[in-house]
Amino acid sequence: MERGDTMPSAQYLGHGISLLDVRDLGREKRTGTYVIQEEKLTIIETSGSPSIPYILQGLEQLGLKAADIQYIIVTHIHLDHAGGAGLLLEKCPKAKVIVHPKGKRHLIDPSRLIQGAKAVYGEKFEEFFEPVVPVPEDRLIVKRDGETLEIGHDRILTFLDTPGHAYHHFSIYDPKSNGIFTGDTVGIIYTPLLENGLDFYLPTTSPNHFNPEAMLQSADRIEKLGISRIYFGHFGMSEDPSAAFRQLRFWLPIFVEAGQQVADSSLSFEKKTEAVYQTLKKKVTRYLDERKVPRTSNVYEILDLDLTICSMGIVDYFQKRMAKSEK
Template identity: 60%
Template structure:
């Protein structure tokens, strides 16, 4: 697909379109233009050419890149970090302490993704390049990184994954949240609708931790939320409200399914069907036609969310 020019978000931050899964408005890489050039998220390896083109469009040089930050190690956020790093000789990768070893040795990361994506893995994520430990840095809860006239502060925010942090930017009073407080669907803005749904992908989804992380971010009093999927929201309180509204409905879909069977595949299918019905009914009520492009992305998200919910409710049932 043809690259799109990066978008200036203000406060010295640009957004590069990564065309994740060959879909526009799905996943992005944030460029922080400061004394030490920094990016947040790399998406998967097939997106690296778009990041490189984005740098060219911004008049930036890869050799000037100092920091590559990934909010967590799921491949649609960090899968391309090793490949990109090969072209950025002066950069280091910053990751959550729980994700450090998996970027150094991605064997388990690859195996887990193959279990979810099967035969599509190579097309979606290959290659996954190990990152030398001397180019990896772990940032723990509350630690900071000063780059020019701004400070980035790292906050442990589990719920979507245990290896997840969010990064507060002092200059914009914004926060890069990865998937912790959900997914934003900018495709609906032309319909005067902003939709934020939780991301419950396998296999570390924890609704109580997700709500706790949401509260922690809310207490920071941020003005902007930079989503991994996708773009920036300047209505943080609406984000929190929708996540708190939708998350119980997502969990309910899995719990309804697990009462009917112990078979994982059946739980997953029933959960997916229920989530599809809930979200489509909501959008239909808002006047969103069936041919709207948002449904293509929603289908992908709901498939993965249903897997995570099925995994969560099955584990929970086993402990009762």
């Protein structure tokens, strides 16, 4: 293992669902892969290819084999959620990858995904994501809004189109746990802060399909299901969905306002991004200070990266909106 000599244990969440810490971006508690132990063994999210050894080790800890996986579901095709799907398939001869209709072509030919990720992650791209292996078309299954997948005789998953973070994003409702796998649609839960007794959530507004109105509509749709649990892509399960929705609605306008403040300026994209980042970092730091989170907390390392990427997405959103209005 290049990212550490020890492996975190699989965490059992109940209802036949386990969470694997797959060390995305080389960080613990950053991105999770969920394993649903049913007649048709199913996993949700792969993260990038460097995470695949962690998935294989986690399966081994659960007494499972990659060769027994039937379905690999990716909530959306961003490389930190789906970049490892092609590589994992090489270990899973029976498996099919399930993807949103608008994501299929990008798994077959990931060149545009690679280009976009390189723009965000720069010189770290290779370390974080290589290799990005294409998924053969005959091993893909598309699921549209409202369609289902039976993975056990009494377990049928339902797929819901939930844009906002990305237009190629669905969420997966699981009736057995009355929970939903939301990827990035309703944001991120910062699990390290649970040690401080704080449930803390932020929206994730990365480029290049962020849409705040769609994000709120998707959140409303999910909330109306009356769910008991949210399984976040980053990272872990919340059994307090109301807190997640409340904080999303609190923070999203703040994120958007930070972008509005620089949207009409003549600054470069990079300088606008830095201005948004500085605004958001001050507001988030003040919020955490008020809740007695020490500034030495390792959550700040994760937050710095997240707020940088979110700032890029916000600036990108306003520039695209302005370009449309000028046509």
